[in-house]
Amino acid sequence: MAIIYTYPVKATPANDDLILISDSADSNKTKQIKVSSLPGGASSGVTQIIAGTNVTIDPVSGVGSVTINSSGGGSLTVKDEGVDLTTSASSINFTGVGVTATTVGNDVTVDIPDAYVIEDVQLASAVSKGTALYISGPAHGSGRPTVDIADATDNTKMPVVGLALANYSAGEGKMIVTGILDDVDTSNTNIPGGTLGNVIYVDNSGVDNNLTGTKPTGTDLIQNVGIITKSGANGSIQVSCIGRINDLPNLSQNNIWLGNSNGVPSKVSNSLDNLVDVSYAATNDASMYIGNGAPSGLS
Numbered sequence: 167m168a169i170i171y172t173y174p175v176k177a178t179p180a181n182d183d184l185i186l187i188s189d190s191a192d193s194n195k196t197k198q199i200k201v202s203s204l205p206g207g208a209s210s211g212v213t214q215i216i217a218g219t220n221v222t223i224d225p226v227s228g229v230g231s232v233t234i235n236s237s238g239g240g241s242l243t244v245k246d247e248g249v250d251l252t253t254s255a256s257s258i259n260f261t262g263v264g265v266t267a268t269t270v271g272n273d274v275t276v277d278i279p280d281a282y283v284i285e286d287v288q289l290a291s292a293v294s295k296g297t298a299l300y301i302s303g304p305a306h307g308s309g310r311p312t313v314d315i316a317d318a319t320d321n322t323k324m325p326v327v328g329l330a331l332a333n334y335s336a337g338e339g340k341m342i343v344t345g346i347l348d349d350v351d352t353s354n355t356n357i358p359g360g361t362l363g364n365v366i367y368v369d370n371s372g373v374d375n376n377l378t379g380t381k382p383t384g385t386d387l388i389q390n391v392g393i394i395t396k397s398g399a400n401g402s403i404q405v406s407c408i409g410r411i412n413d414l415p416n417l418s419q420n421n422i423w424l425g426n427s428n429g430v431p432s433k434v435s436n437s438l439d440n441l442v443d444v445s446y447a448a449t450n451d452a453s454m455y456i457g458n459g460a461p462s463g464l465s
Contacts, residue, residue, distance in 0.1 A: 344406055
């Protein structure tokens, strides 16, 4: 019959506390070991994992974090896609625009975004996520540029330099200059004429949510600011705000741009001599461009 012994319970072991074991490598003889001799063991818990060659540490759940350091005297190799950067790192420091680190207790999470250019700004007005912004005034005392809602009808409110990264009240915020803007409403309700794969432009409303999938006409300024990569209420935009109003493209020699009733130029490839009536142009104040590899004005 087995004998059951009852002993007092110690809540927190010390490194020098002893544990009885049966040594399988020595005929199961009873021996004692210290708590600190257990693999990875210590009175405060697991403090280190010594990994051999080609060992991967992977949380079973697929989430979690592992802190690696060489404070114990060993060396740590840091690689960039397989290429050694150093073989004796003592710490790793993440820097760059958009890289953020947060802590909860002793857990540190480093968030490295995709290829984004995100800038801190000072918003002159409240804006919704995705609203096109222009430089509206001098830099804030913090150095952040002051921005406001762009308007394709007003050349003082163009060009666009970025889209609002989130919903903001007037004050401090962020804008995305290039990269993917996720979880933004790209439905036709929010971006009229916008569909998957469509270029989107600044509209002529001058108010919040000022994007359109229809290229501006007439005297409205033209600037495309991205392409819809996912349509719907939780859509995505590949943002590209290059900070200039679109210009006429290059034009082949002896071709002209001919404006239609909407103010939109179209390329005409016939001989200039057969198209230009100087007296008509003078009488009707017509304007055109003649190409010499790049468009040049003809008055």
